Amino acid sequence: MKHIVKPTLLAALIAGVLSACSMAPRYHQPQVEMAETFPRAAASDQQTGSVAAANLGWQDYFADERLKQIISLALTNNRDLRVAALNVEAVRAQYVIQRADRLPALAATGNGGRSRVAQDLSAMRDATGQQTSYIAESYNVGLGVTSFELDLFGRVKSLSDAALNQYFQQKQVRDSTQISLIASVAKAYFDECIAQAQMDLSSRVLMSREESKRLIDLQFKSGVISQVEVDVAEAQIETARADYAAAKQARDQAHNALTLLVGKPLPDDLPAAAPLSQQFVNAELPVGLPSTILYQRPDVRAAEFALKSANASIGAARAAFFPRISLIGGIGSGSNDIGHLFNGPNRTWSFTPQITLPIFTWGQNKGNLDLATARKNIAVAQYEQTVQAAFRDVADALVARDSLKKQYEAKLRGEQAQTNRYKLTQLRYKHGIASSLEQLDAERDSYAAQQVLLRTQQTLLENRADIYKALGGGLNQQTVAPAANTTVTTTTTTTTTTVQ
Template sequence: MTNGRKTIGAKLSGLTITIAAAMVLSACSMAPKYQQPEVFSEDAQFRYNNTNHAQIRAYDLGWQAYFTDAQLKQLIGLALENNKDLRLAALNVESVEKQFRIQNSERFPGLNVNGSKNRSRSAADLRGQNSDAISQSYSVGLGVASFELDLWGKIKSLSDSALNQYFSSREARDAAQISLVATVAKAYYAERFANEAMKVSQGVMESREKSLRLASLRYQHGVSSKIDLRQAETLVESAKADYQAQLRAREQARNALVTLVGGNYPSQLAAASNLTQQFAYDSLPASLPSEMLLYRPDIRQAEYQLKSANADIGAARAAFFPSISLTGSIGSGSTSLDGLFTGPNRTWSFMPQISWPIFNWGATKAGLDLVKVRKEISIVNYEKAVQNAFQDVSDVLAANATLKAQYASQSKSTAAEVDRNRLMQMRHDRGITDSLALLDSQRQSYAAQMNLLAVQQQWLNSHVDLYRTLGGGLKAYSDGQVPTIQNSQP
């Protein structure tokens, strides 16, 4: 019994050595050396760039610190927990990770332990004797089932490709989170500004209804024509139509928020901050364009796709060479349990196999050409992602720089227009100005107020886009102290 166990141990040791040698031989790869495409020159710069006193980077600034509105932060937190698109992106990461684990497992041999017992009865006639017989046997063994030696790096290349696909899916999930944070903020501002527009429309509607009553009295007493009356009626109905349009915009923004937070909109929300106090920083630095390769998940996603395509070339090249697989087992068999591990009852088998493609060279060559074309496609997609990101950041920086001055000018213009309308109303009440001049003043005052709200919303949205395009939104909290609020927004 002892000698048998020693012999089996020796066989196990030999099998282990064989497996280890096979894994050492599997270390090479025929994939081309990866080189990152050059898309920026060393002196590339953004035309507009922001600076702040702390030079904090957006990707280091948590959204809890960047946004200062407690109600908005509550909605962002709910969206990150319950949003279905983000959940789908996370599940896709898990799916791709499992695919990588499956592919990577082929680089290592699978050891199987098996044991069996067989008991059978033989017929007397078949045995050529006068009586039947009952026989039984036992067997136990350890085996390797068809382990392919990765001499040319095909399996390693496929594993590297799957690994980069996994990394790419993680970057896609991060990009989805950044986009979600920005989308929630924009929907929130759309609802807030729709409410502000409704207030302006309500005030204008009440003023025009007052003017309509006055125009009706003047018409009844023959002081004004029916044209003036109809014009006043038109302005009232126009204000009502604008109010309904703003109401629709508010409800649609609320519906968008409900969807973004996963369908469970809270009945109680934190207090909303003033629209002039929404961000901790008025500006965020963009630094160098080359840094986008580090903080933009969409660019990193495209690069991992390129690395995956590069690894696929190694697998396609290895397909031209023979594949060698090993199948083997060691064990013992006996008609009784007592004799299962004795020396004479040992069993083993070893069956190497080799397969070399000969008559399918055309298909193999086409497969290599295909993965090379796919790599070129991945290169173009990477360059396109970088260029789109560069334009995205440039557009946001330009908007952030010009909207501030535009809002300042629009504020002064609106204040002047509102005061002008007040003076025109006083002149009209004293009979100095006719109704046409007053109505024209009311229209211009109303349009100026609505334009001011639109510019203010664009400015706030540009702050959101700046945070998004610079990679902000992945962290909830910054590593350091939460910054103080700087009230320099519109």
Template sequence: MRFLVLVTALGLSACAMTPPLEHPALPVPTHFPQRDLLSQRDEPATGDEARRRDRPDADAVAAEIGWRAMFQDPRLQRLIEIALRNNRDLKLAALNVDAVRAQYDIQRSAQLPQLGLAANGTRERSNTGGVSSVQTTAGLGVGITAFELDLFGRVRAGSEAALARYMASEQGRRSAQISLVGAVADAYFAERLAQAQLALSERTVEDWRGSLALVRQLKAANQTGALELSQAEAQVAGSEADREARQREAEVRGHALAALIGQALPSDLPEGAGLMEASVLTQLPAGLPSSTLTRRPDVRQAELALVAANAEIGVARAAFFPRLSLTASAGTASPGLKGLFKSGSGVWSFAPQITQPLFAAGQLKAELRLAEIRKSAAVLEYERAVQQAFREVADGLSGRDLYARQAEAQQRAAAAAERRAALADMRYRAGVDSRLEVLDAQRQLYASRQALLDLRREEIANAIGLYKALGGGLVEMGS
């Protein structure tokens, strides 16, 4: 008994072999890049520009902005709901978390003794000197089998490593959810862009068909030539080909969206907002890198992987020292079942065992060196995750500050192109300008409108990327 107390005390006061973990300093600047927006702030904002400059409370944190508050389109909200239920990648990430949790439970159980109940009985016939006899024995006992007393922290370090891996897997699942929410939103607005481009293309086909009808009337009245008629016919044919391409793109984008949500697009989806409507927060608060980056699950995952790698060094170091295991049992035994619980039938055994590695052909040193290399790799992975996160946020902030002004300029360009096309058509009908001037004006107008749609899509994509980079997408409701 005294020996057991002594060994227990040694186990509780055992020196840990795990080295202290020093977190590397963030290998990024202390502040995100700032852009001078004084010229923008001096100008009054109206219409769509004012809506794009709307931002949440300055004290809010982007990671705490729920995806419903970020994406206010009811159709998109419904699609995100479906994806969070059905997406196979997210389900796989959740199963991986469960698997790592089971591994942690297995590792943690090694820190406690495991009790087992054993019952046995034998009946044996023997023949000695011509005299045969039958002997019966029975036994019942409770025992501990090969329980390791963790004198040097090997088991405890292994449990710490398993816990860190479990927590890292949970962060991986959270990161997968953020990526899924962002991917659904990105695919949705890509489909919205394709639909808007298709609508623009169909409207352009109708407009240019009207122009072709006018040219044919003028040709019939001998007021124009065959060259202008050929130009108008070529313009209509090209617009029809472009319309078919836009139709194909819209269908492909719809298929991609269906794949992300894990099922066909439901027929009862609510009506979606138009691409040009202000249904997405494009102005998000960033904060300081230290507070922002630590909210990202992928950065936390890399940090926990570093913790696990550091703990595995303790496991490798402890392997150089003796390992003490204990096997013990207590119970009762008798020549028959009737005497199994009678006084004097008790039995016990106590068998401690200590092992000390003497020669392993360099295996233990190699395992320690491997653990140290893996920790160094984990440090680099952590630093790389931080740098990648900083770059994504910085890129998103640059887009946040510049897309609104670029879109406003593009709107002015589209409005000017529309005025030019209307004037060119009037002058052509009056016989002042040639058909070439009309064709050039119409093409410029179509290109300006397409550029405006593309720019709006890029602005939304930048907002989605910044939202993901800031760790948003885990909360459903929020500020």
């Protein structure tokens, strides 16, 4: 028995050492050419102690309690996010299946039978030498390895590594979906709020113009003004009505978009919306960081895991050129008497090694290797494209932020000037100094300035959501403190994850 065990253990040890080999190319993260810092980063962004967007919880970034509750509902019920999470589970199951090939598959078997052998077919004879029938019994039990490939050239390991990286990739896709969902919910909510504000503005202007129209009608009947002033006042009333209808349409469509993103009708007990000027906590995101923080964005990490998976597939394609050794074996016991089934002399065993050596595959293995190499090159290009697109997302959002701030401040001053002009013109009109046309013209310009200011404010709010998304914010509900003494580099470390 000792002579049997020692060679077996030695063979298992050698197989384990050889199975650690891999023919996959050594992975190197591609270096993408881009600026070291983001353009147009404000001086305030360089402040120390600021929380990076990826660590800033969305509960601490958005200030409107109504919006926070809507985001929470969307994270629970949104179908796109649910599908992304289920895809993670599906890919995880595929990895578990692929990983199982690296270990021997053990199976227990057992069978038994009784049969009557006919007299003419029997080899048993009685005392007189005549053939006689009898009852035949047979019982067998065993435990064996159905098929186990000695992974001498890393084919199975490469396939397992490829499946593992696909699992990591899908997890990052799920995280990217969540980030996009939060930004989409916020922008749809801002659209609804702005549309409601435009409805309120149009309603106030409509009431004011209808009141002015009644005064103009009285003046027209008295012969003080001409039909021109009456027609201008009527046209402005219809313009306000059309603007109200358009704003109502925009609000209803934004509400429908929110309902779709949330995945169910919005509850009636949500808190009231906060003013447009109080939608965010008064803190700018720290964008004056090295551009290498983009490597932590989920979409960039997903592209890198896809590249790692393609790299591992090359190892499997290379290993296909070499022999494959499979082992089949088992131990058990057999007897024609169930009572003696487990007696020592009735033990059985079998050992069936098999080797397959490719000789003529008519270019199949070469084609598979070329295909795996091409897919890796595609993955490299896609990874570089993803990084460059991420950099542009942040750069565009920063350029827009600086410009929109200046636009909003300028249009706010312009709106205030138009409002003051309208108030002064009303006073002049009441004292008979200004004509009705001057009063209508001042009111029209003030109304237009308020509409433009609302649209600019809407774009500015959406830009804040875009910056948060572009910098990878939205994965954490509450703010997470960054790890101490952590520097962001372009080197990706190997992640060890246990998948049950």
